[in-house]
Amino acid sequence: MTTSMYASTDYKQNPHKRAYAKQNMWTGILFGLGIVAFIDEVAFHQLLHWHHFYDKSTTDIGLVSDGLFHAFSFIATIGASFLLADLHRRHAFWLKRWVGGILLGAGVFQLYDGIIQHKWMRLHQIRYGVDILPYDLGWNILAALMILVGAILIYQTNHERGG
């Protein structure tokens, strides 16, 4: 992940990326949020059947939060895809910043899901019938790592000459 790699190849292809730095970041963040929610739904709800559609201990605020984030994830994924297409047609795509945004968005959502929704609102647990602690630790540490790497990438591109 060296800066020179991106800066040299991207520079000629995407001359407008500096002007669209903000859109690159937000496109990534929205896509990250959406894609994590999508993986959560497909992998953990539908394929593994670890998560439950509804848990008896779900609080009302948990239900509202789940509904909002569920709706938001759909809109964010589709919206981010169109924003990405928009960046490409403007020759303003910035891979490194976009990836940074994805990791940041994905990490924030997963941390929110893992701590606020699973633990505080008791929406549902990661898996049932097992010792939950290693799952919770793995889930939230992975989330924190994604936030960290994402934030570093965004920070680096803030100070980098994009062209």
Place this chain on the structure above:
Amino acid sequence: MHTHDHYSAASLQILIAFPFILLFVFYLVAVGLSNRKKRSWPVYRIVVWSFGILCAILSLIGPISNLAHTNFSAHMIGHVLLGMVAPLLMALGAPITLLLRTINVHIARRLTAILRSRPLHFVQHPIIASLLNVGGLWMLYTTDLFPMMHENMLLYVIIHVHIFLAGYVFTISIIYVDLTPIRKSYLYRSVVFLFALAGHSVLSKYIYANPPIGVAKDQAELGSMIMYYGGDTVEVGLVSILFYQWYKKSSPIFINGKEAFTINNDKKFTVVGTDIEEVKRLNANAGMSYRELNEWFARQQSKAQTSTKKR
């Protein structure tokens, strides 16, 4: 007694499905009329309109509707078809635009005046339309309304008409394919849509745990999931259309390979930079158009002719 019940149920089904059959026929007649005079009406609009009508009718007559009284899953499938799929497909058929192309100018002007009237303006506001749509569903499934609906025939009709109309108005308040008196920004509509979809998701999970009166627990659970995932599927289509319209509209203009930045103050400009609203404003004050002037002139001449003949 049983046969009487059955008879009234069948006639009830036909009664509420009949308007849709009429709408289908009217649409085809209007396409025929308008194609004789004007540029031919897009085939895909006829296709989506027909499928929209089909979805509405499927939910109102036949097996789904018959089962809906006893089976909550069937009821939910009917609800998704009538309140979500049919309105979306029918709105894409742009019926008002087609109607305005078919009828003569004077009636068309009166019609657009009605469409711009205050009550219709009011319900087409995205927030009001969302409240009518999702709020209506909350009322239906969390109060006594749901068991009452199956006992009272009039209530049954009103609720089904409401589900369809609220779904239709909601659709056209979010995506603009037809004549639209109110225009809100893409961001505004996306945010309203977010809350409406969230309200729908929350209600479907709420039904999972709190079945409507008279619905068994296992049926409520299955019905709830149909509402949750069925709703998602339709809304993905709706929001994709919304963002695609944004994508097309916000297409950048390149001048000598460099992007031209336009000042965005919600004014609509053509490619060459004409302010459309300003032209319309000037046109409104400009008096008679060329064609209107010709017509007026012809009338004056014929008047003059008849008066000379009398003499």
